[in-house]
Amino acid sequence: MMDSQLKKAVINHQQEEIKEYLKELKSDTSFSLASLIEGFLPLMLMECSLRYGSFHFVKMSLFLRELSQKNYFSRESELEIARVVMLGLSERHFINLKADSSGYKENEVNQRTYSKLIEEINNGNSHNSFYYALGILEHQPEKLKEYLINLGMERIPDSLGHSVSCFFPVMRDLVNHHKDVSAAGVLSYVMYLCRFSYQSKYNSDQVKNEKPAPDNLEELGLRAASGSGIVNLHHMITYYTFFMLEDSSFYQELPPYIILENYFGSKNIEQKRLELAKNNQGKTQIAENYHQFKDNFSLKSYQNDLDFLFHNLAENYKKTISHLHQLFAEYYNPHWNPHYYTGLYCALGLYKSEKIKNNKVKKMAVIQAVEYFADNVL
Structure with missing residues (x-):
């Protein structure tokens, strides 16, 4: 089954076709769980889940990809885990979320950009806050990831930790490393952060962190x-x-x-x-x-x-x-x-x-x- 056919089968919940694909994998000596997950990461970022949160499945898959890349799994294990990933993904629903990373129109990023970003997040304006996040993603991608994670820190007690634990793997493994999905990952995080309000205390000198x-x-x-x-x-x-x-x-x-x-x-x-x-x-x-x-x-x-x-x-x-x-x-x-x-x-x-x-x-x-x-x- 071609990748496009497999993607279509997942989106349309065609599990019999997916099971047939999984059978074919058993004789495919070039199969790699890491490569399989890699090919589906853009789709995973488009998951729309109110039950577990949209980043739970991609987070799980990124962890599995890491272990596969480090050769922790036997071939037998990889085939069994592939069944979990593919059938599990086919149980989920998706939105056609494609964020354009070239939308920022200003020539530079400065403190005002960050101030506007947090202002729009606190107002619940995900579209506007995403605009400023795009600018920072283009000019200061590493700082953006840290900045958003620090906002999430404030809401850990209110979110079961999701405001950090669910988004950290995506920030670490995808944003700025996978240009084609970086903007989609940032958009999803900004949309989540817009649920809450923030004091930016971990993005300033308000709190001195100690080990x-x-x-x-x-x-x-x-x-x-x-x-x-x-x-x-x-x-x-x-x-x-x-x-x-x-x-x-x-x-x-x-x-x-x-x-x-x-x-x-x-x-x-x-x-x-x-x-x-x-x-x-x-x-x-x-x-x-x-x-x-x-x-x-x-x-x-x-x-x-x-x-x-x-x-x-x-x-x-x-x-x-x-x-x-x-x-x-x-x-x-x-x-x-x-x-x-x-x-x-x-x-x-x-x-x-x-x-x-x-x-x-x-x-x-x-x-x-x-x-x-x-x-x-x-």
């Missing part, structure tokens, strides 16, 4: 990785997004960790999950292949199999990532929630992060992501 002491950062992590359900999962996702921001090339400031304190509120550390994280020190066998992994790790009894999971993550991290993603893919259904893979990506990122040394934080995040998935698909 929490290691113990405080880990305590925040223990709280982030506590609790069940989508709200608590977003705590962990947003916590890890701050780590990704620190490592990004365009975000020069220290993220305002104080906002996480406000976001988490009076949330306590979940003692049951903490005990699960403490108790999994045993050594078991290393899975030689996916089928052996699946024989030893069951979603239905995952709490009893955590020794096996964490021993494999410690000793065979790359293959275990592939196995986990393939296991998740086996549970695909038409109501697939992008948070399944996004939560797993962030949890595994925390697991490998050198920014925290406390293994309990790392393990609790992985348990949280697995529990969220199991609670929703079983």
Whole structure:
């Protein structure tokens, strides 16, 4: 099936044609999950979703593309994940959103441009604010990304973290790196930001950001990785997004960790999950292949199999990532929630992060992501 035919099948929800394409992939030795996702990124940016938010699916896909590019997935895993991506995308709806990046008519960008941008955002005028954002995108693309992210920081407690966590991957991976979709990505972000009002306190000297002491950062992590359900999962996702921001090339400031304190509120550390994280020190066998992994790790009894999971993550991290993603893919259904893979990506990122040394934080995040998935698909 040609790319144009496949795109048409996705837009028109023609799943039988997509399934036929997926069958053909099995004999295509040149297939790459990263390339497949790459070809559909412009369409993903046009998703119109009121249930999960328009950037959830593209965010998930960008994370999957990254892991594919780094060769984390076996071919078998990539084929299973491709099924999730293509069928999941065909369940969604799209608007014909094409933003022209050449619309800015002035010759320069200055402080007035930024002042007008925030003024129009605060007035809810997405069309006007996009005009000024286009000018900054053309002349100061890296500064624009940081500026918009800093606006989103202010509304983290009001948006489940979406105002940063959903848009950061697009700002990092697409804006200024993919010229054909940069403007569409910026437009979507500006439209989202126009829901709220801002003081621009993280784009000025109003607030001096300080890195929490290691113990405080880990305590925040223990709280982030506590609790069940989508709200608590977003705590962990947003916590890890701050780590990704620190490592990004365009975000020069220290993220305002104080906002996480406000976001988490009076949330306590979940003692049951903490005990699960403490108790999994045993050594078991290393899975030689996916089928052996699946024989030893069951979603239905995952709490009893955590020794096996964490021993494999410690000793065979790359293959275990592939196995986990393939296991998740086996549970695909038409109501697939992008948070399944996004939560797993962030949890595994925390697991490998050198920014925290406390293994309990790392393990609790992985348990949280697995529990969220199991609670929703079983």
